[in-house]
Amino acid sequence: MSTPIKDDSRHSTSSSTISSAPFNSIVGEHPNAVTNRFFSYERIEEISNYLRKKIAAAPEVAIICGSGLGGLAELITDKISFPYNEIPYFPSSTVPGHRGNLIFGILNGIYVVCMQGRFHPYEGYTTALCAMPVRVMKMLGAHSLIVTCAAGAINKDYNIGDMMIIKDHLNFSNFAGPRFPPVGHAYDREYVTLMKQVAIKHGHELREGIYSGLGGPCYETIAEIRALRILGGDAVGMSVVHEVTVGAHCGFRILGLALLTNKCLTEYNAAHESLHEEVIRISELKANDMQQLILNFVGVLKENYV
Ligand SMILES: O=P(O)(O)O[C@H]1O[C@H](CO)[C@@H](O)[C@H]1O
Numbered sequence: 001m002s003t004p005i006k007d008d009s010r011h012s013t014s015s016s017t018i019s020s021a022p023f024n025s026i027v028g029e030h031p032n033a034v035t036n037r038f039f040s041y042e043r044i045e046e047i048s049n050y051l052r053k054k055i056a057a058a059p060e061v062a063i064i065c066g067s068g069l070g071g072l073a074e075l076i077t078d079k080i081s082f083p084y085n086e087i088p089y090f091p092s093s094t095v096p097g098h099r100g101n102l103i104f105g106i107l108n109g110i111y112v113v114c115m116q117g118r119f120h121p122y123e124g125y126t127t128a129l130c131a132m133p134v135r136v137m138k139m140l141g142a143h144s145l146i147v148t149c150a151a152g153a154i155n156k157d158y159n160i161g162d163m164m165i166i167k168d169h170l171n172f173s174n175f176a177g178p179r180f181p182p183v184g185h186a187y188d189r190e191y192v193t194l195m196k197q198v199a200i201k202h203g204h205e206l207r208e209g210i211y212s213g214l215g216g217p218c219y220e221t222i223a224e225i226r227a228l229r230i231l232g233g234d235a236v237g238m239s240v241v242h243e244v245t246v247g248a249h250c251g252f253r254i255l256g257l258a259l260l261t262n263k264c265l266t267e268y269n270a271a272h273e274s275l276h277e278e279v280i281r282i283s284e285l286k287a288n289d290m291q292q293l294i295l296n297f298v299g300v301l302k303e304n305y306v
């Protein structure tokens, strides 16, 4: 199916105020600053209603694709695709490797909603805004959330191209939003077990570890990586934690998957530096493995839970 055309003048007015220009906090307020404020229940409802009118069914599973991992959307059939800048109050995707589409359709027999690209706080958006689509996807009916990301490997035994189930996180990001949501069990233990079984069954090697979520946009210093390693971090990135916090707050069952795209620097005499181009290159190289894992996991969800 083709991309839906905006047919609601109220929403056209809203979205016409949404600029695609990247926010530069140094030069002043983004013209779309209204979207950066707190998202009320009514606002989430308004966005959900806009989408609900145009989709074929209520999604069961929500998926967020990390850097270079948006190819998963190619596996979705009966697609209805909304560029982010056509959805009321959605910000724009500004990071290479994040295509910026919200895609509804069928993945391995389940109706899903897939974010082909995410929002990062370093793009100038508040964490609450970056995580806002999680609330929209929940309101549309999804019960499970799969977050994927590219991340740097901190654990000495983990290598470039490894896939890692996120069993927990260290959150070094700030946040504004509902207060004191518990996140001790944010990552669903049953889903972790299920994903491990899926990986074994389909011959994928899977690591497990703790994701450290930092604000970015710079990669880490050597001192920071050494500190994160002491704290128990196995991987590091600039996303996930805000989505998982909000996902836990609104009752999602959550699975997190990281693709390790680079080894983090731990020695001052190391020759290489991390590069986003390299992150995307490795993500795209290994994306097929990640896609197969998710496809099979979703199939198991369908058999067991839906
Ligand atoms: O977490 P995703 O969106 O996959 O992106 C990761 O890749 C970028 C750095 O190369 C950062 O945005 C980091 O968070």
Ligand SMILES: Nc1nc2[nH]cnc2c(=O)[nH]1
Residues within 6 Å of the ligand: 150, 151, 152, 153, 214, 216, 218, 219, 220, 236, 237, 238, 261, 262, 263, 264, 274, 279
């Ligand atoms: N912060 C951070 N994010 C990443 N995303 C992919 N690799 C990295 C990394 O090394 N550090």
